[in-house]
Amino acid sequence: MLSELLATKLHLPASRLEHVERPRLTEHLKHALTHKLTLISSPAGYGKTTLISGWLHGLDQPYAWLTLDEQDNDPSRFLAYLVAAFQGIDDRIGQSIKIIFQSTQTPPIEPVITVLLNDISKSPSHFLIVLDDYHLVQAPACHRAIESLLKYAPNQLHLVILTRHKPPLSLPRLRVDGQLLEIGAEDLRFTEEETTQFLKTWMDLELSVDNLVLLHKRTEGWVAGLQLAALSMQGRDESAVKQFIAIFSGSHRHVIDYLTDEVMAQQSRELREFMYQTAFLDRFSGPLCDKVTGRDDSSTVLKLLEQKNLFLEPLDEERSWYRYHHLFASYLRTELNEKQRQTVHLRAAQCPRGFESSQRCRWYLGSAHDPFGDASLYSWAS
Numbered sequence: 001m002l003s004e005l006l007a008t009k010l011h012l013p014a015s016r017l018e019h020v021e022r023p024r025l026t027e028h029l030k031h032a033l034t035h036k037l038t039l040i041s042s043p044a045g046y047g048k049t050t051l052i053s054g055w056l057h058g059l060d061q062p063y064a065w066l067t068l069d070e071q072d073n074d075p076s077r078f079l080a081y082l083v084a085a086f087q088g089i090d091d092r093i094g095q096s097i098k099i100i101f102q103s104t105q106t107p108p109i110e111p112v113i114t115v116l117l118n119d120i121s122k123s124p125s126h127f128l129i130v131l132d133d134y135h136l137v138q139a140p141a142c143h144r145a146i147e148s149l150l151k152y153a154p155n156q157l158h159l160v161i162l163t164r165h166k167p168p169l170s171l172p173r174l175r176v177d178g179q180l181l182e183i184g185a186e187d188l189r190f191t192e193e194e195t196t197q198f199l200k201t202w203m204d205l206e207l208s209v210d211n212l213v214l215l216h217k218r219t220e221g222w223v224a225g226l227q228l229a230a231l232s233m234q235g236r237d238e239s240a241v242k243q244f245i246a247i248f249s250g251s252h253r254h255v256i257d258y259l260t261d262e263v264m265a266q267q268s269r270e271l272r273e274f275m276y277q278t279a280f281l282d283r284f285s286g287p288l289c290d291k292v293t294g295r296d297d298s299s300t301v302l303k304l305l306e307q308k309n310l311f312l313e314p315l316d317e318e319r320s321w322y323r324y325h326h327l328f329a330s331y332l333r334t335e336l337n338e339k340q341r342q343t344v345h346l347r348a349a350q351c352p353r354g355f356e357s358s359q360r361c362r363w364y365l366g367s368a369h370d371p372f373g374d375a376s377l378y379s380w381a382s
Contacts, residue, residue, distance in 0.1 A: 045224025189221025250331030279332030
């Protein structure tokens with residue numbers, strides 16, 4: 001099988017033209033070589049791959065790159081690519097197990113990982129293995145292989161995982177042991193300074209301070225949203241740019257296309273329905289979502305949405321209250337038909353004050369930010 005692997009999956013992506021220097025993050029990444037695992041986890045379009053590929057291009061340290069896909073849920077294929085990645089560092093790693101992959105049967109995970117670990121321990125230098133698009137791997141056997149690597153990793157091995165979802169690995173243990181370096185969506189958001197650099201240097205757009213601040217606020221530093229807006233603003237005069245930014249939302253056709261293809265198409269119908277039904281809420285908790293959706297397990301669903309990095313923003317340390325990213329929320333609202341809108345608004349209107357002992361419910365009518373024109377917007381607060 002090793003001779004049938006696609007070589008480009010093992011190539012470091014080319015550094016993108018619109019790469020923005022992000023010294024605050026690259027400084028943080030310097031600590032990757034002192035941790036077993038560096039986890040880069042965020043929703044689609046936050047620049048995970050661009051950040052790490054740009055960092056590696058300037059890194060004076062051995063590394064290997066593996067881009068994963070849905071077919072890598074086959075444990076034999078997954079292990080074969082993993083061995084190939086290690087051999088890109090040192091061709092002696094895994095040399096003795098090549099014959100295993102000539103069999104038509106799935107190779108046993110434990111012996112393969114044991115050989116890899118023993119070979120890695122003989123390496124004279126520290127190195128990094130980057131696994132990109134890890135969220136596409138769902139097979140428990142593949143996760144067990146990575147879990148074993150992390151549990152018994154020699155000091156020389158440092159894994160970097162890029163993913164849209166938090167992986168089912170022993171992250172709490174690694175965190176407590178000081179072996180986990182984490183970079184999430186909050187870290188990956190563009191700052192106003194990075195937004196300015198991106199627009200001016202790579203998109204040839206020089207906005208006024210007011211327009212820049214408003215665009216940054218609307219996109220909340222989401223790199224893909226910023227780029228989609230910038231593409232639409234090119235060639236417009238200052239007045240047209242100001243008008244565009246004022247109305248830019250998740251209902252813009254480019255944002256709809258991106259989120260539909262890159263995010264929603266990968267979700268189950270049940271999750272999509274839940275998000276559509278709760279999208280009009282400015283903020284929400286599990287019990288409130290139960291009231292609006294008619295479910296009795298919304299707290300569990302919210303934890304799943306957070307684990308899958310589906311543009312959910314926690315509003316407290318206890319993970320009790322949340323909101324959606326503003327552009328994502330307005331995108332979701334465009335997907336509701338009139339009947340669905342009426343249903344969710346009716347359920348919200350019937351929500352009694354004091355429906356939870358420590359929380360109260362209030363609503364605002366005719367809000368200027370109401371995406372449905374004259375319909376009602378509801379907001380709940382502690």
